[in-house]
Amino acid sequence: MSDFLPFVQLSAPPGAPPSLARLAWNRLAFGPRPEDLPSLDNFDLVDFVDQQLDYESIDDSACEAYVNNLPRAAPDGSEVPPLDAPMNVLHEYAANNFDHKVFLQRHLWTTTYARALLSKRQLYELMVDFWTNHLQTNFQSYAKYWEDHYVIRAHALGNFRDLIEASAKSPSMLEFLSNRYSDGANPNENYARELLELHTVGSYSYVPGPGYRVQPNYSEEDVHALSRILSGWTNYRSPIDEFFFNASRSWPRHDWTEKSLWLGGQGLHYIAAGGAEQGEQVLDILADHPSTAYFIAHKLCRRFISDYPDQFCPDAVEAGAQTFMKSHGDIRQTLRAILLHPKFAQSWGQKVKRPFEFFISTLRALGVNTMINFLPNDWSGLGPRRFQRIIDMLGQTLFEFPAPTGYPDFALLWWNTGQAFGRWTLANIVVNYYFGEQLTPNSAPANALLDQLLGLPKRADEVVDDLVRRFIGRDIEAADRQALINELGNGSASALIASDSPRLRPVIAVIAASPYAQWR
Numbered sequence: 001m002s003d004f005l006p007f008v009q010l011s012a013p014p015g016a017p018p019s020l021a022r023l024a025w026n027r028l029a030f031g032p033r034p035e036d037l038p039s040l041d042n043f044d045l046v047d048f049v050d051q052q053l054d055y056e057s058i059d060d061s062a063c064e065a066y067v068n069n070l071p072r073a074a075p076d077g078s079e080v081p082p083l084d085a086p087m088n089v090l091h092e093y094a095a096n097n098f099d100h101k102v103f104l105q106r107h108l109w110t111t112t113y114a115r116a117l118l119s120k121r122q123l124y125e126l127m128v129d130f131w132t133n134h135l136q137t138n139f140q141s142y143a144k145y146w147e148d149h150y151v152i153r154a155h156a157l158g159n160f161r162d163l164i165e166a167s168a169k170s171p172s173m174l175e176f177l178s179n180r181y182s183d184g185a186n187p188n189e190n191y192a193r194e195l196l197e198l199h200t201v202g203s204y205s206y207v208p209g210p211g212y213r214v215q216p217n218y219s220e221e222d223v224h225a226l227s228r229i230l231s232g233w234t235n236y237r238s239p240i241d242e243f244f245f246n247a248s249r250s251w252p253r254h255d256w257t258e259k260s261l262w263l264g265g266q267g268l269h270y271i272a273a274g275g276a277e278q279g280e281q282v283l284d285i286l287a288d289h290p291s292t293a294y295f296i297a298h299k300l301c302r303r304f305i306s307d308y309p310d311q312f313c314p315d316a317v318e319a320g321a322q323t324f325m326k327s328h329g330d331i332r333q334t335l336r337a338i339l340l341h342p343k344f345a346q347s348w349g350q351k352v353k354r355p356f357e358f359f360i361s362t363l364r365a366l367g368v369n370t371m372i373n374f375l376p377n378d379w380s381g382l383g384p385r386r387f388q389r390i391i392d393m394l395g396q397t398l399f400e401f402p403a404p405t406g407y408p409d410f411a412l413l414w415w416n417t418g419q420a421f422g423r424w425t426l427a428n429i430v431v432n433y434y435f436g437e438q439l440t441p442n443s444a445p446a447n448a449l450l451d452q453l454l455g456l457p458k459r460a461d462e463v464v465d466d467l468v469r470r471f472i473g474r475d476i477e478a479a480d481r482q483a484l485i486n487e488l489g490n491g492s493a494s495a496l497i498a499s500d501s502p503r504l505r506p507v508i509a510v511i512a513a514s515p516y517a518q519w520r
Contacts, residue, residue: 031520083149130300132152171235187228302409304344358394362427463497
């Protein structure tokens with residue numbers, strides 16, 4: 001769907017361009033935390049990328065301890081299973097209980113946000129988000145909770161072939177695209193079609209040349225044949241909804257006959273009569289297909305460099321695709337070729353933050369170390385249900401997108417007047433939640449944490465400059481800077497500001513939600 005949006009040139013971001021360090025922290029991470037800012041003055045992109053790609057060597061024990069110790073007490077008195085719970089445990093908890101499925105989703109919101117906020121493995125977390133959308137499923141099935149741990153996180157920086165097989169066998173994917181009901185005599189084509197169109201080769205060839213975006217990559221006959229090849233890949237008759245290959249005669253059974261696939265090439269791919277190995281052979285073919293390499297590289301370039309890779313960075317797509325093919329789908333090597341391409345360093349003004357990135361980058365800039373627990377049914381003024389209502393309004397509720405495309409990654413769809421107001425509203429309640437609620441315009445509570453984080457008290461102009469450095473990381477227009485100082489200091493740049501200054505919290509929210517802070 002989103003591939004066919006028209007090219008719309010973004011207006012230039014206000015203010016000065018950022019340093020390469022700040023660009024990298026905004027694109028390859030959810031923005032810097034205050035403790036990261038000193039390292040921006042001595043920054044090397046190659047070192048940063050290589051360190052982040054080698055995520056296993058990064059000590060993230062503090063984040064994992066925090067996540068694993070988050071409260072799992074659900075509103076009905078039950079306890080949500082841990083993140084690595086096997087299918088039998090999740091089946092017992094949620095298979096026949098809609099509320100428990102909701103509680104699983106809420107806990108996964110909390111832990112996903114907490115990892116994005118606190119993890120030192122920032123690029124890994126971004127790739128988890130990337131593949132979550134590329135291989136979109138939602139909480140139509142409680143198995144989405146299992147899929148996050150055992151499919152997406154297990155393979156986010158691994159091998160693409162392993163990832164798509166894990167996805168094909170995921171109980172969540174089997175439910176979401178109906179392959180669990182695909183019978184050899186009357187196959188369901190939903191998953192087969194999306195495996196081709198969205199997960200691997202794309203509808204039309206992404207390989208440069210005369211067929212680019214006009215040569216179909218598959219025919220309707222291919223979709224029908226692939227659906228028969230994948231028939232019997234099910235979890236329908238599993239007592240705990242696990243994947244199994246149905247080799248029996250019971251419905252939904254497999255079509256064992258030989259098949260052939262065109263897949264946009266010069267000849268046919270013949271699939272000998274057989275069982276589960278038929279599907280595995282097709283996954284091999286799709287993972288090694290040139291259009292898959294270019295399609296995945298194109299999407300990665302869109303995520304990290306530009307909304308419009310065709311116009312802005314075709315050479316980066318080429319570099320990524322060639323690496324993908326040479327490495328047989330090594331995601332780490334492919335991503336490295338893209339991120340170290342010169343176009344990345346030249347790409348300022350090409351990407352804006354989606355709501356997820358805005359929410360987390362705001363929290364990271366503030367330096368907070370705890371995440372709101374979205375599990376309780378708390379509708380109070382600053383309770384988790386109100387936070388979630390605003391996030392819903394912004395349009396990116398995690399694990400809820402209804403279409404198999406996943407959330408789009410275009411500024412055209414995420415930056416408008418409604419988003420500006422919603423992000424300002426969210427920034428306001430974030431500041432009040434973490435640093436004490438301000439109930440009236442002329443009075444604010446003192447808060448030791450806010451004083452500590454901002455080094456207060458200090459002059460109004462110093463506070464504004466500090467906040468701009470945290471949230472924006474580049475020079476803003478002189479008139480805007482002066483307006484912020486005048487507002488915070490009530491007309492005096494030298495006015496001493498502390499956490500109980502009534503203008504401080506609103507100014508923090510204005511800077512966090514300003515157009516300056518929405519670019520990444």
